[in-house]
Amino acid sequence: MRFAPTEQQEQFASNIASILEKECSAEALQLAGEEPSGRIGGLWETLSETGLMGIAIPEEFGGLGMGSSDLVFILEELGRSACSEPVAEHAAVAAPLITRWAQNETAREILEESAAGSRKLTVGSPIDERVVSVESSDLILLSKENELHAVPTKEIEHTPMTSIDPRYKTSAIEWSPTPKTLISKEPEAIEDMTNRGVLSAAAQAVGVAQKLLEMTVSYVSERKQFGKPVGTNQAVKHHCSDMAIAIEFARPLVQVASWAIDNERSPTENFTVSGEVSAAKTLASEAVELACRSALQCHGAIGYTVEHDLQIWLKRGWILASTWGDALFHRRRLGKILGLTD
Amino acid sequence: MDLDPTREQKDFRTEVRNWLKGNIPKETLPSMDTQEGFELHRAWEKKLFENGWSVVTWPEKYGGRDLGILEWLIFEEEYYHSGAPGRVNTNGINLLAPALFDFGSDEQKNRFLQSMASGEEIWAQGWSEPDAGSDLASIKTKAKKDGEWFVINGQKTWCSRGAWADWIFCIVRTDPDSERHQGLSYLLVPADSEGLERRPVNRLDGEPAFAEIFFDDCHVHSSNLLGREGEGWSVAMSTASNERGLNLRAPGRFTAVAERLVNLHEATEPKPDPSLTEEVVNSWVRAHAYRWQAQRTATRILEGEPLNSEPSIMKVFWSELDVELHATALRILRDRSDLITEFLNPSDETEWLMGYLFALAGPIYAGTNEIQRNIIAERVLGLPRK
DSSP states (O other): OOOOOOOHHHHHHHHHHHHHHHHHHHHHHHHHSSSSSSSEEEEEEEEEHHTTTTTTGOOOOOOOOOOOOHHHHHOOOOOOOOOOSSSSIIIIHHHHHHHHOOHHHHHHHHHHHTTSSSOOOOEBBBSOOEEESOOOOSSEEEEEEEEEEEEEEEGOEEEEEOOOSOOOOEEEEEEOOOOTTTEEEEHHHHHHHHHHHHHHHHHHHHHHHHHHHHHHHHHHHEEEEEEEEESSSSSHHHHHHHHHHHHHHHHHHHHHHHHHHTTTTTTTTTTTTHHHHHHHHHHHHHHHHHHHHHHHHGGGGGSSSSSSSHHHHHHHHHHHHHTTOOHHHHHHHHHHOOOOOO | OOOOOHHHHHHHHHHHHHHHHHHHHSSSOOTTTTTTHHHHHHHHHHHHHTTOOOTTSOOOOGOOOOOOOHHHHHHHHHHHHTTTOOTTTIIIIIIIHHHHHOOOHHHHHHHHHHHTTTTTTTTTEEEOOOSSSSSGGOOOOOOEETTTTEEEEEEEEEEETTTTTTOOOOOOOOOOOTTTTEEEEEEEEEEEEETEEEEEEOOOSSSEEEEEEEEEEEEEEEEESSSSSSSSHHHHHHHHHHHHHTOOOOOHHHHHHHHHHHHHHHHHHSSSHHHHHHHHHHHHHHHHHHHHHHHHHHHHTTTTOOOHHHHHHHHHHHHHHHHHHHHHOOOOOOHGTTOOOSSSSSHHHHHHHEEEEEHTTTTTSSHHOOOHHHHHIIIIIIIOOO
């Protein structure tokens, strides 16, 4: 038992964090919000150069052969920097799904290009109705009942939808499964798809919550009213402490869930991978929702504007709280897993 | 990240589970806060000690097994899931012993540790005073050096187990001109000392769970000074970080209650309202989070990282979790939730009610949760004090 990241895991995550700090700054994110694409030019390519896009792809297909428990620390950093590039969809969900469930020849063809990030993958969640980053993708993983399909983007009709977060590009899609697009008929593949997607949203949500806490602590330490920093008031302090507590207890569950996915079993007695994943998302969604509300409250009116950077993380936080199932969805999923409901 | 226990740890879990299965009392013991229950719990402590289960992390020479924190977590998990009786000497084992290990002389360790582990001597905590609760540093009880003796005058209150304990560990002011954290000393006081009087105070359930202690020229020998004279605050803090952190509340306590809550939900007919089902899940998932957060903290301890945020953050979380778990059960029990049934064979309702009352004290003792939230904000997050 050693519940901590390895040196290599820490190193990779901090490497990604320093890239994001430079290239995915609040300023760059504000500008991206004004672009039709909503994206930061060149960021995907820079991240691809680190090997991140192929992190969970086996080495024989040109990837790094790592797993969810390596990714989880990076996903938190992606959330912390409000990165809206579809890295999680590509590297943490689609690529490992193809690796695990596709026939070898299909997998090789897709994965070799995906590892370098030149073929871009995205994924349609079985829980949500919208698909992320359709326009910038080449191949979309989708579910139809118990079937997992990989559909070329050009074969799909999609209608872009407008989100409150201009960097978050989603579409409603129409598509038809064919024998050529079929990857797997195992019901477990869809469960796996769900779990990987839920985990990646949960990990990013924790990162967003962490950033909101950091921004709030720094703001209330500076902002003065009645001649002293507003952060000297207990009411403000307790908002901050509650955010810290919520994050502190969501984070280990996210990491446990990543281990469970990698090992295809739960480390908890009488529990399941899906259970670990839903437990993680329940607390991660709650943490980020609380962080959004408390951060805005502690910032006061300035946080309610588009000019202030807080809005970038608020919007990212709202999205991550609800996407891949909100806390309510996962509490109900857990209720079934625990045998409380049918 | 490696979340699997070792072969030895798995075997240890099985050994604990099997021993408890064969040895826990068949009937629920009366409350440890009744005189009869106190002595029955003492006898149970003795049995644990004789079989090497009382203090598994202590060195062997004091009756322990020299095991690490991961084994301790396993032991506690098995202990609480087995339904074994509450531990009557937690004040001694969890709060005083860490300070004894850090600050005690060899004579003191030999004198006190083993008799504590065996339940022969049960300890109460004498810290709070009528005017020193959350603001512990405003202690007024004085002790004046008189040759080989300290002469104590003053009053302590809210001493848990104080009604029947054999010994009391106290913080007193030995320098009359000192203020706040300075000039305090840590004294170990026999409860039958002359000049010491105790008045039991009845808790919400009517049981004398704590006591007020009055000192009137009470003489305590200077060999019972723990740490140096005037160093009492730092000795106390080595205890307090334990009280607020892992030692006082192992996750097994809460995962065991969460499991009972799931069983209560299952056994309830007609089926509880779906909103209550969600509350059960909510409490369960928090107990689960506490378990894994504690595992992560254990790794930190093993790797020698300092614990900055953990003690206060954990204290707020477990104490509120405990209330939530029991409050959810009471909502499931609806209009039966206030029922008190037969003493020696309490019904499920009564156990949940008593558990609820016990849990309600959690956000108050060991530093109220309001104080803890201030500590988190100031010492962990770095918010300005003034």
